[in-house]
Amino acid sequence: MPAPRAWFKGRIMQEEDERAGTPATAERLLDGLSDLCLRVAGVLLVVLIAIFGWLVFGRYVLNSTPTWVEQAALILVLYITFLGAAVGVHRGTHLSIDFIREAMPEGPRAALHLISDVALIAFGAFMAWQGWHLVATNLNRKVPLLGLSESWRAAPLIICGVLMVLFVSAGLYRRLRAPGR
Amino acid sequence: MGLLILFGLFFGLMIAGVPVAFALGAAAVAGFLYEGLPLFVAFQRILSGISVFSLLAIPFFIFAGELMMQGGIAARLVRLAAAAVGAMRGGLGVVNVASSMLFGGISGSAVADTSALGSILMPVMKEKGYAPDYNVNVTVTSSIAGIVIPPSHNMILFAVAAGGVSISKLFIAGIVPGILMCLCLAIAAYLVAVRRGYGGEEFPGWAVLASSFVYAIPGLFTAVIIVGGVLSGVMTVTESGAFGAIYAIAVTALVYRELTWENFKKAVLKSVVTTSLVMILVGCASAFAYLLTLYRVPELLAGALTFVSDNPIVILLMLNLILLALGMIMDMAALILICTPIFLPVAVSIGVDPVQFGIIMMMNLGLGLCTPPVGACLFVGCVVGGVKIQDAVRTIWPFYLAILVALLLTTYVPAISMTLPNMLQ
Amino acid sequence: GTAAAVDWRGWNIHPEGYPNTVAMEQFAEEVAEKTEGRINPTVYNGGVLGAQPDAIEQTRNGALDFANFNMGPMGPIVPATNVLSLPFLFDSVEHMHKVMDGEIGQRFSDALSEYGLVALSWFDSGSRSFYNTKKPIKTPQDVEGLKIRVMNNDLYVQMVDALGGNATPMAYGEVFQSLKTGVIDGAENNYPSFESSNHYEAAKYYSITDHLIIPECLCIAKASWDELTPQDQEIVRQAAVRAAETQRQLWAERSKASREKVEAAGVIVNEVEDKAMFQAAMQPLYETFVQENPDLEPLIMAIRETK
Ligand code: NA
Ligand code: NA
Numbered sequence: 001m002p003a004p005r006a007w008f009k010g011r012i013m014q015e016e017d018e019r020a021g022t023p024a025t026a027e028r029l030l031d032g033l034s035d036l037c038l039r040v041a042g043v044l045l046v047v048l049i050a051i052f053g054w055l056v057f058g059r060y061v062l063n064s065t066p067t068w069v070e071q072a073a074l075i076l077v078l079y080i081t082f083l084g085a086a087v088g089v090h091r092g093t094h095l096s097i098d099f100i101r102e103a104m105p106e107g108p109r110a111a112l113h114l115i116s117d118v119a120l121i122a123f124g125a126f127m128a129w130q131g132w133h134l135v136a137t138n139l140n141r142k143v144p145l146l147g148l149s150e151s152w153r154a155a156p157l158i159i160c161g162v163l164m165v166l167f168v169s170a171g172l173y174r175r176l177r178a179p180g181r
Numbered sequence: 182m183g184l185l186i187l188f189g190l191f192f193g194l195m196i197a198g199v200p201v202a203f204a205l206g207a208a209a210v211a212g213f214l215y216e217g218l219p220l221f222v223a224f225q226r227i228l229s230g231i232s233v234f235s236l237l238a239i240p241f242f243i244f245a246g247e248l249m250m251q252g253g254i255a256a257r258l259v260r261l262a263a264a265a266v267g268a269m270r271g272g273l274g275v276v277n278v279a280s281s282m283l284f285g286g287i288s289g290s291a292v293a294d295t296s297a298l299g300s301i302l303m304p305v306m307k308e309k310g311y312a313p314d315y316n317v318n319v320t321v322t323s324s325i326a327g328i329v330i331p332p333s334h335n336m337i338l339f340a341v342a343a344g345g346v347s348i349s350k351l352f353i354a355g356i357v358p359g360i361l362m363c364l365c366l367a368i369a370a371y372l373v374a375v376r377r378g379y380g381g382e383e384f385p386g387w388a389v390l391a392s393s394f395v396y397a398i399p400g401l402f403t404a405v406i407i408v409g410g411v412l413s414g415v416m417t418v419t420e421s422g423a424f425g426a427i428y429a430i431a432v433t434a435l436v437y438r439e440l441t442w443e444n445f446k447k448a449v450l451k452s453v454v455t456t457s458l459v460m461i462l463v464g465c466a467s468a469f470a471y472l473l474t475l476y477r478v479p480e481l482l483a484g485a486l487t488f489v490s491d492n493p494i495v496i497l498l499m500l501n502l503i504l505l506a507l508g509m510i511m512d513m514a515a516l517i518l519i520c521t522p523i524f525l526p527v528a529v530s531i532g533v534d535p536v537q538f539g540i541i542m543m544m545n546l547g548l549g550l551c552t553p554p555v556g557a558c559l560f561v562g563c564v565v566g567g568v569k570i571q572d573a574v575r576t577i578w579p580f581y582l583a584i585l586v587a588l589l590l591t592t593y594v595p596a597i598s599m600t601l602p603n604m605l606q
Numbered sequence: 607g608t609a610a611a612v613d614w615r616g617w618n619i620h621p622e623g624y625p626n627t628v629a630m631e632q633f634a635e636e637v638a639e640k641t642e643g644r645i646n647p648t649v650y651n652g653g654v655l656g657a658q659p660d661a662i663e664q665t666r667n668g669a670l671d672f673a674n675f676n677m678g679p680m681g682p683i684v685p686a687t688n689v690l691s692l693p694f695l696f697d698s699v700e701h702m703h704k705v706m707d708g709e710i711g712q713r714f715s716d717a718l719s720e721y722g723l724v725a726l727s728w729f730d731s732g733s734r735s736f737y738n739t740k741k742p743i744k745t746p747q748d749v750e751g752l753k754i755r756v757m758n759n760d761l762y763v764q765m766v767d768a769l770g771g772n773a774t775p776m777a778y779g780e781v782f783q784s785l786k787t788g789v790i791d792g793a794e795n796n797y798p799s800f801e802s803s804n805h806y807e808a809a810k811y812y813s814i815t816d817h818l819i820i821p822e823c824l825c826i827a828k829a830s831w832d833e834l835t836p837q838d839q840e841i842v843r844q845a846a847v848r849a850a851e852t853q854r855q856l857w858a859e860r861s862k863a864s865r866e867k868v869e870a871a872g873v874i875v876n877e878v879e880d881k882a883m884f885q886a887a888m889q890p891l892y893e894t895f896v897q898e899n900p901d902l903e904p905l906i907m908a909i910r911e912t913k
Contacts, residue, residue: 041453042446045240052241052423056416059789063751065774067763074232077460080240081231084457085202093454094200095462095512099554101198112197119199123207130224137221141682144758145775150682153232157224219667229660234777344652345779417780417789474654475615522654 030170034090037163041083048076071146075153082156086163089120110175117172124164131157184476187212191469201515202458206465212472223468230467231460234419235341235348239334240456241422242289245403245429247448247455249288250297252433252440254400258283259301261397263382264390271374272381273306274315275367278323282363283397285326287404287425289334290455291550294324295558299565311379313566317573318373321562322580323366325547328513329540330359332407332425337418338463338514339539342521346535348418352408353605354536354598355543358591362544365583373579399432459514466518473523483527493531497592500524501545508549512557516546533595540598544588548581614647614671614830617661625798625856626674626729626822627651633672633824633849640841645834647672659683666722671830675723676731676822677714678757686717689905692895693765694885696819696909699733703854705912706821713905722828726846729822730857735815737800738792739785742876743813746770746887755781755793764891765817769884778803785809794818798857801864812868812875815884824849 055069088094101112134154141150191208195201206227213223249255262279269275280298288294299320306316328335331352340346406428410421433440473479486496504524507516521542528538550558553574563570591597616634620626627649634647655661655670658679664670666683681688689695696702705711706728715725736743738752750770756762758775766773774790784790785808792809794817800806824846834842869875878884896903 038450038453041457042449045244045449045453045456048237048240049244049423049426052237052420053427056420056424059753059772059774063753063772065753065772067773067775070234070775070777071758073237074234077237077240078228078231080453081457081460081464084453085461088200088454088458088461091454094202094458095515095557096198096200097195097510097555098198100196115197116194116199119194119197119207120203123203123210126210126220127206127224130221133221134224134228144682145760145763153228154224157228218669219664221667222664222669225660225663226656229656234780344654347783349783417776417784419780471655474650 026170030090030167033163034087034167037083038087041080041087044076044080044083048073048080051076067145071143075143075146075148078153078156082160086160086167089164090167113175114172117168117175120168121165121172124161124168126161127164128158128161131155131161183212183215183472184478186215187469187472187476201512202462202465205462205469205515205519209465209468209472212469216472216475222471226468226471227464230464233341233463235337236460236463238332238337238348238419238422239459240452241419241426242332242334242337242407243293243455243459244448244452245407245422245426246288246290246293246297247452248426248429248433248440248445249284249400249403250293251444251448252429253437254287254403254429254433255280255284255297256301257393257397257400257437259298260393261390264385264393267382268384269371270381271371271377271379273302273309273311274319274370274374274379277302277306277316277319278363278367278370281320281323281326282330282360283401285324285328285330285359285363287332287401287407288327289332291324291327291547292557292561294327295321295561296565298324299562303566309379309382311374312377313568314573314576315373315377315379317559317562317566317568318577318580319366319370320566321551321556321558321573322548322577322584323363323370324558324562325544325550325584326359326363328543328547329355329362331355332404332422333543334459335513335517335543335546336539338459338517339521339542341463342466342518343525343535343539344522346539350536350602351539352418353602354540357601358540358544358587358598361590361597362584362587365587366580369579369583373576399436403429403432462512462514463518466515469519470522473519479523479526482523483530486527487530493533494593496527496531497533500528501541501588501592504542504545505548508546509552510555511549512555513546513550516549517542534599536602537591537595537598541588541592544584544591548584548588551577551581551584611644611646612830612833614645615655615669616647616649617653617655617665617670617673618649618651619653619658619661619674621652625853625860628856629729629849629853630674630824632852633845636845636848637842640845641838644838645842662723665825665827668827668829670827672824672826674729674822674824676820678759678818678820680718681759681761684717684721684723685899686902686905687714688761688895688899689902689909690714690820691759691761691818692892692906693761693817693888694881695906696733698816699730699819701912702819702821703728703730705909708912710905710908710912718823718825719828723823723825724828724831725823725825726843727824727850729824729850729853731820731822732796732798732857732861733816734794734796734818734820735813736792736794736817737805737809737812737873739788739809740791740811742811742874743815744876744878745880746883748813752791753789755784755790761891761895762818764894765888768887768891781805782808797861797864797868801868806868806871806873810873812873814875814877815881817884 051069055066058064058066101109131154135151138150143150187208190211191204194204194207209223213220259280262276266275266279281294284294284298303316336351337348340348340351403425407421407425410416550556553570563573618627618630630649634649637645637647661673662683665673677687677690681691718725743749746769753772753774754766755776756766756773763773781793782804785805
């Protein structure tokens with residue numbers, strides 16, 4: 001069994017592809033960022049499972065239900081989702097229908113790629129902007145039973161939105177520099 | 182006009198290759214802008230769509246499924262199925278179906294089923310002289326059992342999209358139709374095998390059967406934890422999902438001793454990726470659905486369908502055909518989230534129980550996972566089996582037929598799905 | 607009038623046929639009719655546009671124009687309304703009506719209007735009491751050790767804890783199954799919800815504690831309200847008042863019918879002889895609340911002093 005140290009080192013999961021066109025350091029930085037998000041989300045998933053164990057334990061064994069678990073879990077799942085969704089954008093693992101685009105000749109295909117990238121960047125930007133708005137307007141609202149500000153619920157929108165813009169822009173840059181890929 | 186923008190942009194972006202979730206989200210944003218609605222509401226809907234208590238079970242089911250793949254539970258279920266039914270003619274085809282039925286009872290996902298069982302069974306089948314296209318056909322179609330037999334995270338999506346259908350009722354309702362579907366598939370697998378002249382395996386003897394059963398018990402017990410936890414009432418669905426995951430860690434690490442730190446890490450990270458794909462879809466679909474509600478789309482569709490015919494049999498057939506067509510080109514989770522609020526009121530208005538309609542949807546959209554041009558299970562199955570999609574599809578029709586038979590029976594004989602839940606309530 | 611017609615979107619969490627739904631639809635029809643189509647309201651029932659906290663934000667920001675909100679989930683947004691979530695604040699539903707229809711109700715309206723909501727009339731949501739699968743609750747001691755589901759609100763958790771119970775926040779949709787199978791022992795709600803949620807099939811003891819009597823408002827978005835002519839504002843206000851009359855009457859009938867139905871189904875309903883014991887147990891809860899919200903103490907006093 002490798003030391004837990006390995007957890008923080010190197011890339012996780014296979015899929016390595018050559019990425020011509022972009023400066024190598026920028027690529028590595030984005031890869032690192034994506035991996036970091038994935039690992040943080042992974043830790044949060046383990047935490048999510050653990051607090052549910054604690055919930056059932058508390059209810060049956062201690063006869064005192066930890067009242068914060070449900071609300072905390074509902075916020076945790078947002079972080080897992082939006083961090084993972086950003087990683088999915090970077091790795092291209094989201095469910096998409098690309099058979100039509102890929103069946104096209106090169107010209108229209110490049111155009112569809114461009115449309116797709118622009119739409120994703122725009123959506124990411126809206127997500128970050130409106131996420132910011134929701135964070136700013138909910139600062140004084142408390143999540144019941146948790147005492148945390150409601151803003152924590154909206155913050156993942158900002159993270160995911162910004163990351164989406166970053167990741168998709170890098171892909172767009174890559175394609176523009178090396179067309180036909 | 183608003184509807185035109187909404188659907189036009191959604192389909193347009195999807196064709197351009199934008200991931201389905203973001204195509205839904207972007208179309209919704211455009212719709213909000215067009216209607217002059219405050220934009221934050223779109224993102225509020227996305228957050229609230231994800232932050233739903235019942236949906237918390239989804240990461241747990243996905244994680245438990247990943248652990249079963251990494252930790253040796255799947256392999257032991259295959260061994261049990263092989264010992265039990267391998268001696269029939271075309272034995273390994275039937276073994277494949279039976280494994281899916283067993284595995285379906287603990288995994289909530291058809292794609293997990295395809296990749297887990299496919300990677301164990303297809304090499305063996307190939308070695309015994311079964312043609313790769315047959316192997317892919319059986320593996321892929323029988324993996325739908327993962328969705329129809331509980332637990333199933335797609336049922337949770339349905340329950341949430343339907344606005345409060347009981348998840349435990351859905352779970353129980355899926356058992357008989359799931360087994361019925363596997364039965365139909367087993368018959369298809371047998372008949373095709375006979376035609377192609379595949380032989381059976383030697384019966385390994387009762388001792389081996391018994392021992393492989395014993396080895397499989399701890400794995401099968403995951404199903405008892407998840408489904409049993411819900412039925413016995415010690416836990417809610419969400420909690421039993423968490424406990425299923427904790428139990429799967431314990432079994433694969435301590436009993437089967439196949440869970441290494443590396444495998445565990447891999448299972449966690451893969452679950453994060455899968456979970457986020459499903460959940461972001463859920464969120465964006467709720468923003469989209471907000472506009473569908475404002476535009477009164479469910480009422481419009483109900484009006485259109487009842488205009489065509491007021492015969493329940495015809496309406497149900499039409500609903501099935503629309504779902505089948507959509508299922509061919511779109512992903513299951515997205516379709517559940519978009520179509521449930523639109524179709525369910527129609528089905529209910531002609532007297533179909535929401536629970537039964539949920540099972541119909543599971544089976545119908547499950548079939549969509551096995552069809553080109555967009556079929557996640559078919560794709561995974563073809564990759565694992567090393568077969569081109571067009572080659573697999575050329576010979577798959579007997580299996581489609583088997584599922585269609587099961588689907589029609591489930592659609593028109595309510596007792597198949599409703600007897601068990603009605604008995605237990 | 608020369609003003610262009612406006613479409614109004616309304617939010618209501620209740621299903622078709624519910625007293626609130628009937629009242630909201632009556633309101634919509636009356637407004638459309640009396641303004642001769644200058645305002646054209648549509649009610650979206652069943653909470654299809656989101657849960658209440660989301661709908662409040664939507665109404666405050668102009669995505670929705672009118673809504674029927676319960677004051678319970680209003681607390682995190684409009685702090686003064688937290689007072690209405692204090693257990694045993696009102697002695698009876700009549701007491702609540704008297705308070706909310708008078709000068710104190712106006713104080714709550716003022717508080718809401720600071721947050722972009724114009725409260726025109728007050729609906730009834732009955733009184734909430736405990737029900738459970740184990741035994742009749744007659745004294746606070748009977749609550750001891752029971753796992754009781756409460757809504758997501760610190761005050762409700764503190765209330766059950768103060769009675770010695772095990773407060774268990776849980777999504778509403780999970781409650782039926784959880785009662786049936788023993789994940790929890792009980793919950794608390796009014797008769798119509800106790801009946802329509804089928805919880806009475808699982809929980810056979812309903813004890814009339816009346817611990818929470820939470821009013822609901824018919825609110826208009828301030829932005830939509832301010833655009834109306836004074837004449838139309840008056841029409842809307844009167845329609846809202848009439849809607850409240852309808853809702854209260856239907857609610858009372860519905861409560862009675864629900865009580866009869868659950869009793870016929872074998873639920874054992876018991877009165878609580880000595881409510882003072884329960885109220886006494888709430889003392890620490892009130893003290894903490896006043897400590898944390900000193901500005902709300904006069905409001906609490908005023909409500910208690912209204913007879
Ligand atoms: Na399953
Ligand atoms: Na398909």
